[in-house]
Amino acid sequence: xxQLVESGGGLVQAGGSLRxxxxxxxxxxxxxxxxxxxxxxxxxxxxxxxxxxxxGRTYYADSVKGRITxxxxxxxxxxxxxxxxxxPEDTAVYYCAARYSAxxxxxxxxxxxxYWGQGxxxxxxx
Numbered sequence: 001x002x003q004l005v006e007s008g009g010g011l012v013q014a015g016g017s018l019r020x021x022x023x024x025x026x027x028x029x030x031x032x033x034x035x036x037x038x039x040x041x042x043x044x045x046x047x048x049x050x051x052x053x054x055x056g057r058t059y060y061a062d063s064v065k066g067r068i069t070x071x072x073x074x075x076x077x078x079x080x081x082x083x084x085x086x087x088p089e090d091t092a093v094y095y096c097a098a099r100y101s102a103x104x105x106x107x108x109x110x111x112x113x114x115y116w117g118q119g120x121x122x123x124x125x126x
Contacts, residue, residue, distance in 0.1 A: 002026045002098050002115040009094060009120030012086055016124075020081040022096030022117055033099045033106050034072060034079040035113060038092035038122075047108040048094070049081060057106050063089075088126045093119040 008020040022034065035050040049060045049070040058070055067086075072079040079096060097113035099105075107113075 002028060002032070004096050004098060004115055004117035006094060006096050006117045006120040009122045011123045011125060014086060014088055014124055014126045016086050018083045018086060018122060020083070020094055020096075020120060020122070022079045022081075024077040024079075024098060028077045030100055031103050032114075033101045034070075035097045035099070035106075035108070035110075036070060036079075036081045036094060037097060037110055038090075038094045039119075040089075040092040043092075045095070045110055047110065050106045050108060051079065052106050053101070053103045057104055059106050059108060061108070083122070086122075086124050088124045091122060091124045093121050095119045 003025045006022045012018050031053040036048040037045050038048050039045040047061050051058045051070045069082040096117045098115045099113045
């Protein structure tokens with residue numbers, strides 16, 4: 001079992017920056033890809049970004065490309081989501097997810113993930 005806890009959400013003005021963190025605990029010795037997803041009110045959960053276990057591969061949703069960067073520190077069992085030039089449409093609950101996988105594997109498909117955090121709210125004011 002892996003437990004994921006997100007933090008760093010909050011209220012931010014449009015154009016500002018925010019860094020989300022996701023701390024993993026439990027069975028963290030295995031190789032796993034980490035992804036971020038988000039769900040806005042009345043909308044389905046959508047993919048944001050993913051990073052491979054060793055950090056060599058990343059993939060972003062078109063809507064966030066160039067504004068958001070995913071990174072990880074395996075020594076701290078933590079994955080980050082740096083959000084810059086934030087837009088009102090970024091308002092959502094952000095979830096991190098873990099998928100046991102080969103070291104270079106990444107996926108944007110939510111159903112492929114094994115564990116999920118409880119989410120952290122990001123609200124962007126215009």
